[in-house]
Amino acid sequence: MKQGHFxxxxxxxxxxxFVAATMFHSSGEEKAMNERVSNNSTALIKDxxxxxxxxxxxxxxxxxxxxxxxxxxxxxxxxxxxMQQQAGKMNLVIRYLPFHQGSDRMVAMLEAARKQDKFWExxxxxxxxxxxxxxxxxxxxxxxxxxxxxxxxxVARIKQDMNNPEIAKIIxxxxxxxxxxxxxxxxxxxxxxxxxxxxxxxQLQTLVESEVNVNY
Amino acid sequence: MVxxxxxxxxxxxxxxxxxxxxxxxxxxxxxxxxxxxxxxxMGLIPCELCWYQRIFIYPLAVMLFIALHPLDTRxxxxxxxxxxxxxxxxxxxxxxxxxxxxxxxxxCRQGVSCSDEGMVLMxxxxxxxxxxxxxxxxxxxxxxxxxxxx
Numbered sequence: 001m002k003q004g005h006f007x008x009x010x011x012x013x014x015x016x017x018f019v020a021a022t023m024f025h026s027s028g029e030e031k032a033m034n035e036r037v038s039n040n041s042t043a044l045i046k047d048x049x050x051x052x053x054x055x056x057x058x059x060x061x062x063x064x065x066x067x068x069x070x071x072x073x074x075x076x077x078x079x080x081x082x083m084q085q086q087a088g089k090m091n092l093v094i095r096y097l098p099f100h101q102g103s104d105r106m107v108a109m110l111e112a113a114r115k116q117d118k119f120w121e122x123x124x125x126x127x128x129x130x131x132x133x134x135x136x137x138x139x140x141x142x143x144x145x146x147x148x149x150x151x152x153x154x155v156a157r158i159k160q161d162m163n164n165p166e167i168a169k170i171i172x173x174x175x176x177x178x179x180x181x182x183x184x185x186x187x188x189x190x191x192x193x194x195x196x197x198x199x200x201x202x203q204l205q206t207l208v209e210s211e212v213n214v215n216y
Numbered sequence: 217m218v219x220x221x222x223x224x225x226x227x228x229x230x231x232x233x234x235x236x237x238x239x240x241x242x243x244x245x246x247x248x249x250x251x252x253x254x255x256x257x258m259g260l261i262p263c264e265l266c267w268y269q270r271i272f273i274y275p276l277a278v279m280l281f282i283a284l285h286p287l288d289t290r291x292x293x294x295x296x297x298x299x300x301x302x303x304x305x306x307x308x309x310x311x312x313x314x315x316x317x318x319x320x321x322x323x324c325r326q327g328v329s330c331s332d333e334g335m336v337l338m339x340x341x342x343x344x345x346x347x348x349x350x351x352x353x354x355x356x357x358x359x360x361x362x363x364x365x366x
Contacts, residue, residue, distance in 0.1 A: 003234060007284060010242060018249050022257050184259070 033195050036182045041193055043177035045093050048170055050110075050119055053083055053091030058215035059208060062093045064178050064188040067107060068100035068139040072187045073127035078201050082208055089212050096174040097186050102139035104171055105162070109141065111170065112161035113153050121151040233361050234287045240295070240357045241280035247350040248277045254343065260335075265309045269347050272302035276354065289365045292358045299355040306348040313344045 037044070044062050063079065065072040083092060098104045106126060113122035126133075126144065133144040149155050178188065182195070189196050191207045192215075251270055254260045262270065276298055283291030311317045313335065335343045 003238075003287075004285060006238065007241075007281070010238075010245075014245055014249055018253065021253060025253075025257055
């Protein structure tokens with residue numbers, strides 16, 4: 001039927017146009033992303049940022065994360081595992097993108113815990129208990145405060161230190177840097193300044209391994 | 217349905233109706249694929265009003281296709297309300313976008329504002345305006361088909 005052919009051709013044309021536009025867009029996007037990062041390389045790491053691993057390692061993984069982000073919690077064990085696999089060869093820098101409502105207070109708790117050298121313990125606890133204090137994508141800092149002592153911190157000091165106005169500045173700077181670098185989702189990873197080609201565990205591992213191979 | 221015993225003028229009407237309906241379907245398809253391209257490929261987050269418009273355009277893409285094979289102009293009865301409601305949403309959205317309705321009246325949540333400047337494609341084409349054009353044309357063409365069928 002002639003009319004049938006007409007619609008079939010229209011569908012085919014639309015599918016081809018969609019695929020072509022997608023390919024065109026993603027190639028442009030990848031280029032733009034790399035350019036953004038190389039133009040703003042000082043935005044990747046700040047002196048104040050939390051760091052882990054060998055400071056002299058030649059591979060640096062920068063993670064922009066949100067304590068209330070479910071995917072960040074799921075990725076956390078994997079990032080730790082990567083750090084162990086590449087022990088001595090890579091280090092980790094944590095940046096904050098508290099997109100969830102209330103999450104800036106969670107970051108404040110992390111920064112307060114850092115003063116007691118308990119950053120990682122508190123972060124582990126946050127991720128492990130995330131479902132209890134993140135309700136409908138809204139972080140409930142008071143709920144978490146109810147059991148933060150499990151991480152072995154001085155709770156009274158946390159409550160006091162988390163009101164430090166410096167913390168708000170750190171968050172503001174991290175959010176601004178994230179924007180400059182095009183990190184608009186959490187977690188966003190950069191390995192030696194290179195963004196992930198597409199999101200996923202495997203892509204992160206491949207990128208880390210290729211950087212290790214190039215540098216060692 | 218195209219009947220075997222139709223008079224020549226009826227056949228002609230049907231051909232015109234088919235073409236008009238085909239155009240409606242094409243617009244609905246372009247709007248559907250376009251909106252999916254914006255959100256899934258370009259990563260633009262749809263604002264709340266965009267979601268309501270999506271609700272009314274996606275079924276049109278399917279419904280109008282079915283009505284083309286074979287031609288069933290009674291589809292106007294089902295498609296027109298969707299197109300009209302969609303047009304009302306886009307009108308409201310355009311008024312918001314151009315600041316003719318104050319921001320605090322809008323139902324969007326924090327994060328993505330319905331009057332965000334990110335909604336302008338390549339610096340010239342505002343997405344709410346594209347949506348208004350799509351819904352408006354579909355509604356207009358459906359009305360035309362309805363008059364032809366009478």
